[in-house]
Amino acid sequence: MTTRADAGDDLLRILDELDELVSTARTLPMSSSAIVSRQDVLELIDRARQAVPTAVHRAEEIVADADAVLAQGREESRRIVAHAQEEAERLVAGENIVRMANDRADAIISTAEERAERLRHGADDYSDRSLAALQAEIDKLAEQVRAGRDALAARLGTGADDAAPDAERERQEAARHFAGWSVDPAATRNWTKGGR
Structure with a gap:
């Protein structure tokens, strides 16, 4: 099994x-x-099916890391505000210190949110490019296999008309199967449980 x-x-x-x-x-x-x-x-193809959900899980880990960065920024902002309030009470200049601390906390949260959004976007883009590349290769391979079967059918004398319904049916079944792929975490859990 592929590591994450x-x-x-x-x-x-x-x-x-x-x-x-x-x-x-x-x-x-x-x-x-x-x-x-x-x-x-x-x-x-079976190996690719195993690798795709693993790659998506890796992207989900990146999103989780982004959430952790955001949580850390919020925690730091709360700590700064608490410290500022203590200093304000001690120095009897609370209003100005708290305002500055709140401004600083807002800036930290804003920076953390921007960083988290960039990480999420990068993870989604990575998943989309991986799935698009796999789909293109599978489509190309399916076309070549279908062409090969048509050529063999013609050589065996069955004729393209006899082979075409089977080839078309297989193509439609493959399209329905791959159309179910998703970067939705709930869908990827089904893949990892053997729902191929």
Whole structure:
């Protein structure tokens, strides 16, 4: 199973392996179609399914880190205000010190919120790019597999019309399956429990 720290790198390695598998596959005579091992392709797709939710979990950890930064900023601001109020009472100049402390606390919270938002945005962008790259490779692979099956069907004499319904049905089933992918944390929990 992919560790959280290298989930994105592992997903890119899987895509490279898919590319290598297709690029080095034996081509059909007089055709741009290639013959690829179904078992190898399914194994890589299975590994990719495991890596994607792990990568999304990594993005969720980044968001959690952003929340921690925000909480730390709020805690620091509360501490500053409390300290300022104590100093104000001791020096009998409370109003001015508390106002300055509140201004400082507001600035800390604002900075923490901006940093947390940047981290969340980066995590979402990372997840979206990973999923988009995987979807593009799967679509490309599905097109090549379909073309190969059509070519084989023509050689076996079954005709493109006989093979087309099966190929179209498989394409639609694959599209429905991958359409269920989401960066929603609730959806990713289903993947990690084996709901492929």
